[in-house]
Amino acid sequence: MNILLWLIFIPLSTVAVLIFCKDRRQYRVTSAFGMGLQLLFSAYLVFRYTEERNAGNAEPMAFMYSYRWFDAFNISFMTGIDAISLSLVVLTSIVAFTGILVSWRMEKLPKEFFISLITLAMGVFGFFITIDLFTMFLFYELAVIPMYLLIGIWGSGRKEYSAMKLTLMLMGASALLLVGILGLYVYSSPDVNILSFSIYDIASADIPLEAQRFFFPLVFVGFGVLGALFPLHTWSPDGHSSAPTAVSMLHAGVLMKMGGYGCLRVAMFLLPEAAKEMAWFFIILTTISIVYGAFGAIVQKDLKYINAYSSVSHCGLVLFAMLMMNQTAVNGSVLQMISHGLMTALFFALIGMIYERTHTRDIRFMGGLMKIMPFLGVCYMIAGFASLGLPGLSGFVAEMNVFVGAFMHTDKFHRTATIIAVASIVITAVYILRVVGTLLLGPLRDGHEFETGDARWYERWANILLIASIAAIGIAPLWLSDALIRSIQPIIQKLQ
Amino acid sequence: MTLDQFLIMRHELLIIIAAVLIVIVELMNSDEHKERVIPFAVMVFLAVTVAGFLPIDTGILFGGMYRTDEITIMMKNALNIGVFIIFLQSAAWLKKHKGTFRSYGAFYFIMLASLTGMQYLISSGDFLMFFIGTELATIPIAALVAMEKARERSGEAGVKLILSAALSSGITLFGISLLYGSSGSIFFSDIARSFAADDLQILALLFVFAGIAFKISIVPFHLWTADVYEGAPVSVTSYLSVISKGAAVFILVFLLYKVFYTVPGIWMNVLYAVSVLTMTIGNLFAIRQQNLKRFLAFSSIAQAGFVLLGIICGTQLGFASVVYFLLIYVFSQLGAFGVVAAISNASGKENIDDYNGLYRTNPKMSLVMMLSLFSLAGIPPVAGFFAKFFLFIAAAREGYYILLLIAVANVTVSLYYYLLVVKAMFINESDDPIAKIENDFYTKAGLAVCTAGILAIGFFGTLFDYINSISYGVK
Numbered sequence: 001m002n003i004l005l006w007l008i009f010i011p012l013s014t015v016a017v018l019i020f021c022k023d024r025r026q027y028r029v030t031s032a033f034g035m036g037l038q039l040l041f042s043a044y045l046v047f048r049y050t051e052e053r054n055a056g057n058a059e060p061m062a063f064m065y066s067y068r069w070f071d072a073f074n075i076s077f078m079t080g081i082d083a084i085s086l087s088l089v090v091l092t093s094i095v096a097f098t099g100i101l102v103s104w105r106m107e108k109l110p111k112e113f114f115i116s117l118i119t120l121a122m123g124v125f126g127f128f129i130t131i132d133l134f135t136m137f138l139f140y141e142l143a144v145i146p147m148y149l150l151i152g153i154w155g156s157g158r159k160e161y162s163a164m165k166l167t168l169m170l171m172g173a174s175a176l177l178l179v180g181i182l183g184l185y186v187y188s189s190p191d192v193n194i195l196s197f198s199i200y201d202i203a204s205a206d207i208p209l210e211a212q213r214f215f216f217p218l219v220f221v222g223f224g225v226l227g228a229l230f231p232l233h234t235w236s237p238d239g240h241s242s243a244p245t246a247v248s249m250l251h252a253g254v255l256m257k258m259g260g261y262g263c264l265r266v267a268m269f270l271l272p273e274a275a276k277e278m279a280w281f282f283i284i285l286t287t288i289s290i291v292y293g294a295f296g297a298i299v300q301k302d303l304k305y306i307n308a309y310s311s312v313s314h315c316g317l318v319l320f321a322m323l324m325m326n327q328t329a330v331n332g333s334v335l336q337m338i339s340h341g342l343m344t345a346l347f348f349a350l351i352g353m354i355y356e357r358t359h360t361r362d363i364r365f366m367g368g369l370m371k372i373m374p375f376l377g378v379c380y381m382i383a384g385f386a387s388l389g390l391p392g393l394s395g396f397v398a399e400m401n402v403f404v405g406a407f408m409h410t411d412k413f414h415r416t417a418t419i420i421a422v423a424s425i426v427i428t429a430v431y432i433l434r435v436v437g438t439l440l441l442g443p444l445r446d447g448h449e450f451e452t453g454d455a456r457w458y459e460r461w462a463n464i465l466l467i468a469s470i471a472a473i474g475i476a477p478l479w480l481s482d483a484l485i486r487s488i489q490p491i492i493q494k495l496q
Numbered sequence: 497m498t499l500d501q502f503l504i505m506r507h508e509l510l511i512i513i514a515a516v517l518i519v520i521v522e523l524m525n526s527d528e529h530k531e532r533v534i535p536f537a538v539m540v541f542l543a544v545t546v547a548g549f550l551p552i553d554t555g556i557l558f559g560g561m562y563r564t565d566e567i568t569i570m571m572k573n574a575l576n577i578g579v580f581i582i583f584l585q586s587a588a589w590l591k592k593h594k595g596t597f598r599s600y601g602a603f604y605f606i607m608l609a610s611l612t613g614m615q616y617l618i619s620s621g622d623f624l625m626f627f628i629g630t631e632l633a634t635i636p637i638a639a640l641v642a643m644e645k646a647r648e649r650s651g652e653a654g655v656k657l658i659l660s661a662a663l664s665s666g667i668t669l670f671g672i673s674l675l676y677g678s679s680g681s682i683f684f685s686d687i688a689r690s691f692a693a694d695d696l697q698i699l700a701l702l703f704v705f706a707g708i709a710f711k712i713s714i715v716p717f718h719l720w721t722a723d724v725y726e727g728a729p730v731s732v733t734s735y736l737s738v739i740s741k742g743a744a745v746f747i748l749v750f751l752l753y754k755v756f757y758t759v760p761g762i763w764m765n766v767l768y769a770v771s772v773l774t775m776t777i778g779n780l781f782a783i784r785q786q787n788l789k790r791f792l793a794f795s796s797i798a799q800a801g802f803v804l805l806g807i808i809c810g811t812q813l814g815f816a817s818v819v820y821f822l823l824i825y826v827f828s829q830l831g832a833f834g835v836v837a838a839i840s841n842a843s844g845k846e847n848i849d850d851y852n853g854l855y856r857t858n859p860k861m862s863l864v865m866m867l868s869l870f871s872l873a874g875i876p877p878v879a880g881f882f883a884k885f886f887l888f889i890a891a892a893r894e895g896y897y898i899l900l901l902i903a904v905a906n907v908t909v910s911l912y913y914y915l916l917v918v919k920a921m922f923i924n925e926s927d928d929p930i931a932k933i934e935n936d937f938y939t940k941a942g943l944a945v946c947t948a949g950i951l952a953i954g955f956f957g958t959l960f961d962y963i964n965s966i967s968y969g970v971k
Contacts, residue, residue, distance in 0.1 A: 139876075149923075160923060
């Protein structure tokens with residue numbers, strides 16, 4: 001069995017075992033075991049990947065595997081991995097594992113909850129390791145659909161509205177995407193008998209410019225909606241704030257990265273001429289995303305909404321950076337995906353834990369939490385600092401690369417966009433520090449019976465794991481970005 | 497004619513034998529024990545279905561009136577599987593009406609008579625057989641629709657069906673007469689050869705198309721559908737929406753690809769327009785439905801719109817994806833109808849609101865319903881996803897991108913109303929949920945077959961490759 005298939009097989013068998021489990025204890029132990037195994041396995045995969053590269057394997061994708069599926073359409077199930085997808089796989093397994101940990105005390109329908117959550121994670125893993133558009137699309141939808149049930153059943157607030165809005169917007173986007181990838185398929189070869197969904201077959205095909213102009217917006221917007229592209233980001237604040245903690249983590253931390261990854265790997269890599277031609281339009285949109293998201297976060301009072309808008313801003317930065325189309329910026333874009341994935345997962349985990357103790361997410365009713373839950377308070381501060389780009393944490397590395405890369409363009413348009421985008425750092429500082437100030441510091445509010453008690457053991461482990469990863473990237477970014485640059489180069493070459 | 501040649505019609509002959517056997521067994525049992533015919537009918541038809549898969553010759557009979565080829569046999573087997581599932585699902589309903597139905601054998605006999613009609617229809621080699629098949633397929637069904645005599649709506653639906661069927665037959669006949677008049681023959685092969693595409697013949701083509709469109713309930717010929725589906729007993733509704741529709745789609749493809757292949761430009765334009773209309777109108781009406789039978793009726797209209805996408809292509813792959821879609825549609829639609837039938841039998845409830853909180857009381861049925869609806873909506877990893885994706889690939893290969901954009905927009909809309917049902921079952925809470933239902937063996941088996949089909953078919957690539965290898969495009 002190909003080594004990558006384990007990434008699908010482990011969650012799948014976890015789900016299979018869960019079906020036969022009897023009580024909550026078994027559900028959570030099984031899920032944690034399965035996702036823990038997945039985490040260890042992806043660490044092993046990193047090791048194997050480095051070994052492979054050091055041994056001189058210079059193929060764009062390592063561990064390629066292909067299974068012929070539908071002869072008539074020339075559809076194969078193909079997997080392969082490079083540094084970009086590998087780092088996203090590791091990110092996913094960290095977030096999925098911590099997601100299980102923070103749902104340790106799930107009361108309502110725990111079996112169904114863990115099954116849906118792991119199915120969702122399986123969709124994401126599958127998405128990142130496939131290199132043919134058919135299976136990629138299959139896994140994309142597989143990851144979106146459990147979301148509906150997860151938010152609808154276990155969510156809070158206007159959960160039904162949010163769940164429906166999120167699902168319909170994402171599936172609508174996937175509908176556009178579908179037409180786009182069918183177009184890529186049709187143009188993948190001049191000979192109609194060997195049309196192919198394989199990314200590398202399509203990349204070597206010569207797609208006429210008119211076709212690229214038609215399909216690029218479909219594919220880019222199709223993935224971009226998942227990456228919270230303005231003005232199609234509206235599902236994200238509602239969805240994130242209504243979702244249960246673990247789902248918000250997975251969704252903001254990982255699912256939105258599928259959008260960014262898809263834009264890079266499919267839209268830009270396969271349709272480079274149109275990408276160059278239309279980049280200006282999407283740069284404008286993403287610049288708006290960045291600034292608008294940050295301003296949106298300032299005026300929100302609900303912790304989850306604050307973080308959801310900040311996600312819009314940060315994910316806008318991901319798309320913004322890749323549209324700059326140079327090595328530094330695209331490297332920053334991928335780093336930002338990973339960094340944002342980790343810190344937003346940490347944020348949502350902490351918000352969930354705080355909410356469990358205070359029974360409110362409204363910052364106007366909270367204060368001085370540092371005094372009663374110091375561990376969570378410190379974690380929240382670290383997450384906040386990572387988010388506003390403090391050196392030594394991952395956010396700094398990513399944003400530095402993004403803005404340096406963006407500033408390499410010397411023309412007025414790119415400069416202006418970059419300067420506006422850079423301004424978001426200041427706005428980010430405003431909302432982060434405001435929340436930290438009122439929520440953690442200051443006097444303890446009276447009149448609310450907060451459940452005292454700091455983090456429990458599983459909560460501590462979840463936080464420590466996430467913070468350790470954030471710090472690791474922040475302190476030693478070079479080995480990651482070196483590996484990334486090798487994988488980014490083929491994409492950049494197509495774009496120049 | 498030797499016996500070997502005669503046995504080309506094995507599918508039809510077996511069904512007729514089965515129908516007669518069922519009637520004999522019913523006669524041998526007294527009225528008190530008439531439910532004994534149910535297991536017999538199920539077993540006999542299982543045997544017929546399995547026998548359908550045995551290797552069989554293809555060829556022509558009666559001087560060209562009757563012909564079979566591999567894809568036709570494939571389709572006949574799909575129809576058999578569908579009817580077998582319906583037999584399983586109707587057992588509980590028949591038992592419930594023990595007091596009012598004088599005979600169970602009648603139900604089986606009439607349904608098998610209609611199925612014979614369907615099979616002759618898709619095997620027809622000239623317009624005479626075509627017409628006989630259509631009538632044999634439709635008229636018995638009107639009797640079945642009106643079978644719940646005590647219920648007014650059932651009778652009303654029967655009358656509506658027979659009237660609209662008579663109208664559509666009239667229209668088809670008029671088209672056939674024009675074709676005969678202009679070409680001097682009723683044989684498909686002769687007509688195909690002499691089809692000159694003058695105005696008269698094109699008019700004839702449109703009339704024949706309209707007649708079939710009634711059966712498939714393509715907009716604007718769909719108006720009878722919702723009322724009949726709602727009034728008919730659920731098992732009959734599922735027959736109408738799966739078997740009847742499937743056979744009609746198949747013969748439509750055959751006629752267009754083998755008889756009217758000289759004028760693809762004309763029928764492709766017509767199909768383009770009605771496909772957009774059918775998808776859109778079916779979807780928009782489905783959103784507003786409360787009664788699940790009406791809901792599934794409109795959703796099945798929308799599904800017909802998607803099928804047309806494959807027909808428009810005029811290619812081998814297009815045909816193959818149409819047949820593949822129909823095969824998967826059998827399992828998905830019958831899965832949904834199976835749950836509706838079980839719940840309607842046990843509690844009499846058929847509205848979406850009544851399904852609130854169903855997952856708490858009947859988790860297994862809710863899951864089957866969800867999978868079926870996801871399959872209808874085209875959500876991976878269930879089979880419906882592959883079916884729709886292949887229709888779309890086939891259309892994309894012919895360059896119908898605008899039509900595709902309309903279709904995918906419709907897929908999103910359809911997802912909305914399918915999710916409404918899922919929401920009712922899983923998310924909504926109810927003070928008065930449907931009580932826990934103990935299904936009998938037949939219902940369970942029926943749902944199990946559907947679920948297995950929905951879950952498994954998509955992953956077997958060889959099945960599609962096989963269908964593709966036996967289908968054909970416009971000549």
